[in-house]
Amino acid sequence: xxxxxxxxxxxxxxxxxxxxxxFIFTELLLFGGLFIVYSVYRYLNxxxxxxxxxxxxxxxxxxxxxxxxxxxxxxAMAITSIQLKNKKLTLILMGVTxxxxxxxxxxxxxxxxxxxxxxxxxxxxxxxxxxxGEILFFGLYYAMTGLHALHIVIGVGFIAYVMWxxxxxxxxxxxxxxxxxxxxxxxxxxxxxxxxFPLFYLIT
Amino acid sequence: MSETVIQNHEPNYLEYKGKYKGIFAWxxxxxxxxxxxxxLYSMLVFFSVAAILGLLMKLELIAPGKTIMGAxxxxxxxxxxxxxxxFLIVVPGLPAVFGNFFLPIMIGAKDxxxxxxxxxxxxxxxxxxxxALSAQFMGDGAPDTGWTFYAPYSFKTGTNxxxxxxxxxxxxxSSIVTGIxxxxxMHRMRAPGMNWMKMPLFPWALYGTSWIQVLATPxxxxxxxxxxxxxxxxxxxxxxxxxxxxxxxxxxxxxxxHPAVYIMILPAMGVISEIIPTFARKTIFGYTAIVVSxxxxxxxxxxxxxxxxxxxxxxxxxxYTFSILTFLVAIPxxxxxxNWVATLHKASIDLQTPFLWALCFLFVFMIGGLSGMVLGALxxxxxxxxxxxxxxxFHYIVFGGTGYAFFGALHYWYPKMFGRMYDKSWAxxxxxxxxxxxxxxxxxMFYLGMTGMxxxxxxxxxxxxxPNIISSLGAILMIVGLIVIITNLVxxxxxxxxxxxxxxKGKTLEWTVASPPSLENFDEIPTVTDHPYKYE
Ligand code: HEM
Ligand SMILES: [Cu+2]
Numbered sequence: 165x166x167x168x169x170x171x172x173x174x175x176x177x178x179x180x181x182x183x184x185x186x187f188i189f190t191e192l193l194l195f196g197g198l199f200i201v202y203s204v205y206r207y208l209n210x211x212x213x214x215x216x217x218x219x220x221x222x223x224x225x226x227x228x229x230x231x232x233x234x235x236x237x238x239x240a241m242a243i244t245s246i247q248l249k250n251k252k253l254t255l256i257l258m259g260v261t262x263x264x265x266x267x268x269x270x271x272x273x274x275x276x277x278x279x280x281x282x283x284x285x286x287x288x289x290x291x292x293x294x295x296x297g298e299i300l301f302f303g304l305y306y307a308m309t310g311l312h313a314l315h316i317v318i319g320v321g322f323i324a325y326v327m328w329x330x331x332x333x334x335x336x337x338x339x340x341x342x343x344x345x346x347x348x349x350x351x352x353x354x355x356x357x358x359x360x361f362p363l364f365y366l367i368t
Numbered sequence: 369m370s371e372t373v374i375q376n377h378e379p380n381y382l383e384y385k386g387k388y389k390g391i392f393a394w395x396x397x398x399x400x401x402x403x404x405x406x407x408l409y410s411m412l413v414f415f416s417v418a419a420i421l422g423l424l425m426k427l428e429l430i431a432p433g434k435t436i437m438g439a440x441x442x443x444x445x446x447x448x449x450x451x452x453x454x455f456l457i458v459v460p461g462l463p464a465v466f467g468n469f470f471l472p473i474m475i476g477a478k479d480x481x482x483x484x485x486x487x488x489x490x491x492x493x494x495x496x497x498x499x500a501l502s503a504q505f506m507g508d509g510a511p512d513t514g515w516t517f518y519a520p521y522s523f524k525t526g527t528n529x530x531x532x533x534x535x536x537x538x539x540x541x542s543s544i545v546t547g548i549x550x551x552x553x554m555h556r557m558r559a560p561g562m563n564w565m566k567m568p569l570f571p572w573a574l575y576g577t578s579w580i581q582v583l584a585t586p587x588x589x590x591x592x593x594x595x596x597x598x599x600x601x602x603x604x605x606x607x608x609x610x611x612x613x614x615x616x617x618x619x620x621x622x623x624x625x626h627p628a629v630y631i632m633i634l635p636a637m638g639v640i641s642e643i644i645p646t647f648a649r650k651t652i653f654g655y656t657a658i659v660v661s662x663x664x665x666x667x668x669x670x671x672x673x674x675x676x677x678x679x680x681x682x683x684x685x686x687x688y689t690f691s692i693l694t695f696l697v698a699i700p701x702x703x704x705x706x707n708w709v710a711t712l713h714k715a716s717i718d719l720q721t722p723f724l725w726a727l728c729f730l731f732v733f734m735i736g737g738l739s740g741m742v743l744g745a746l747x748x749x750x751x752x753x754x755x756x757x758x759x760x761x762f763h764y765i766v767f768g769g770t771g772y773a774f775f776g777a778l779h780y781w782y783p784k785m786f787g788r789m790y791d792k793s794w795a796x797x798x799x800x801x802x803x804x805x806x807x808x809x810x811x812x813m814f815y816l817g818m819t820g821m822x823x824x825x826x827x828x829x830x831x832x833x834x835p836n837i838i839s840s841l842g843a844i845l846m847i848v849g850l851i852v853i854i855t856n857l858v859x860x861x862x863x864x865x866x867x868x869x870x871x872x873k874g875k876t877l878e879w880t881v882a883s884p885p886s887l888e889n890f891d892e893i894p895t896v897t898d899h900p901y902k903y904e
Contacts, residue, residue, distance in 0.1 A: 174478070174483075176557075182556070198590055205612075296611025303601075303610075304605075
């Protein structure tokens with residue numbers, strides 16, 4: 165009887181990756197809803213969006229873009245190194261990815277608190293005195309970058325979990341599809357930022 | 369020890385003893401069949417509660433004036449009723465219960481592609497359900513927006529909206545996860561020889577449904593999230609005072625929720641496409657046409673959301689376009705109906721209970737579909753918008769379609785799931801009462817709507833009294849029918865006569881395995897050579 169206890173050990177790397185790709189697609193659609201809202205309101209309030217965008221710090225935005233691009237690279241390198249059976253390097257590269265994510269979040273923190281200390285946050289008095297376009301711009305700014313930050317946090321958790329699997333040898337050179345999937349997820353987080361960055365920081 | 373001896377001792381999935389005991393053997397099981405039953409039991413509970421709410425609403429409407437509840441209670445009742453019925457029952461219903469149970473067996477697999485994820489999606493479902501339902505008991509009163517959460521009321525009302533909206537959001541996740549699981553399962557795990565054009569029609573329907581779940585749910589997810597942010601932070605997305613636009617909410621909401629109607633109805637059509645050939649003892653007519661129309665429905669369904677907003681203020685061009693597109697979706701549905709009817713033509717029909725359910729499905733679904741055409745027509749819509757006509761229409765489609773298919777599926781696959789037969793006469797008596805009650809309940813509402821009775825009102829003027837009495841009595845009869853049906857099924861799971869492998873002489877793979885199936889469905893994965901509905 166007991167030889168049937170292993171029912172869920174069926175392994176299909178190709179299937180696991182397909183599943184992850186579809187999931188990533190749903191995440192893009194999730195942000196897609198917000199992008200629709202953004203474009204509608206930008207179309208209706210071109211001037212206000214233009215002015216409001218100038219208040220965001222392009223330097224912080226650019227730095228964060230670079231950080232995410234590099235972190236995408238390090239997680240990709242982690243996949244190569246696990247294939248080369250280099251467990252230690254894999255762990256280091258994954259660690260670096262997480263570290264970069266944390267730096268991103270610290271930057272974000274200072275950026276947000278800076279804005280908030282100037283009284284610019286949803287529902288604030290200062291914001292409610294400005295034009296409707298500006299209210300919407302900052303509302304979208306907080307909602308979209310906030311949702312993105314939430315994805316960063318989830319991504320960090322995911323990668324940390326996979327690191328633990330690497331450590332316990334549950335992820336090895338011949339069985340690493342979950343590492344690939346965490347990397348895919350991380351690329352997604354990166355990709356979404358690459359859309360957000362020009363929308364909020366560059367188009368002024 | 370020889371192979372046959374081992375097979376005789378193979379425990380079926382209900383008896384199988386795994387790592388855990390008692391209830392944990394169920395709520396921690398990754399077996400797709402047990403997960404299917406978990407969904408079934410949870411849904412039966414939710415459905416009973418929501419049906420009772422529906423009955424109470426009908427009792428309120430039995431006479432003009434306040435009968436058993438006040439306006440605010442009525443508002444919260446139709447909200448909870450709608451939320452439960454839509455998000456907890458008919459959207460996940462058929463895929464989660466019968467898809468989970470039968471999809472792997474019908475395509476010759478031992479389980480779905482991601483069994484653990486499958487269990488997780490049940491847990492998400494339960495958590496989402498409890499969060500959504502908790503809205504009733506906490507905070508400042510039960511939600512009163514209706515299940516559509518229309519802005520700006522949904523973020524202005526003082527009632528306890530947050531849990532309801534968040535709950536619906538979480539339920540969406542469960543839906544997405546199941547969808548992904550099914551898609552990958554069908555792509556990767558079909559038995560050798562089963563190419564796409566040999567796959568049975570219920571899996572095909574699930575395939576179309578899963579894609580809609582995956583592509584449409586995220587949009588409503590983020591829309592609901594915006595409502596949450598709006599309520600908590602006053603961001604202004606949909607608030608005209610802050611520059612936002614409530615109509616945008618309606619667009620985003622219906623971009624999901626119209627396709628969601630097809631999440632509800634496609635699997636139902638899949639079930640009917642299984643039942644009809646089995647009891648007609650005939651190969652289904654136009655297999656390819658049914659497959660293609662399934663995909664067409666899934667596709668066109670995305671472009672008609674605007675028919676919910678004819679009276680909300682859109683440009684003339686948008687109005688015409690949505691109206692025309694809405695008529696177009698009817699074509700693939702009609703193709704299916706023709707195929708079913710053609711299958712029945714000159715067939716030697718075996719009048720078993722599941723088949724009777726399928727016939728009743730055809731009847732109510734046609735009424736639902738035709739009344740949908742009426743609503744899809746621009747001029748008629750303006751007159752009928754937000755009247756009892758709409759309520760009748762969607763109960764005919766959603767309850768009449770999905771609900772009948774659900775009970776049909778339950779009676780069709782029951783012997784396989786529980787290894788026992790139910791009492792046929794009681795099943796038919798229950799069906800007769802239910803069917804009569806159903807039509808008595810909803811037919812008068814078409815008339816009421818046409819003569820001007822609005823929906824979502826707890827009271828009405830005297831002239832609507834007559835049809836309302838009939839309708840309310842119908843509701844009582846229908847509920848009694850439901851009780852008969854469910855009691856019969858519950859009793860038979862214990863005392864029914866043991867079922868054989870293939871009680872209905874079906875041809876698809878699930879009828880080749882034991883009743884109930886063993887833990888891994890197949891001792892040996894079958895090789896498929898024939899078309900799924902091969903009758904001579
Ligand atoms: C037990 C049988 C049922 C009865 C007696 C019943 C009755 C009702 C009534 C009286 C309303 C209120 C209409 C209004 O005020 O506008 C209503 C609304 C609704 N019902 Fe049912 N119903 C039943 C079953 C179902 C089922 C099975 C479903 C699921 C498909 C369903 C879905 C809905 C929805 C979505 C609404 C709309 C709520 C809204 O407008 O916000 N009902 N029902
Ligand atoms: Cu619609």
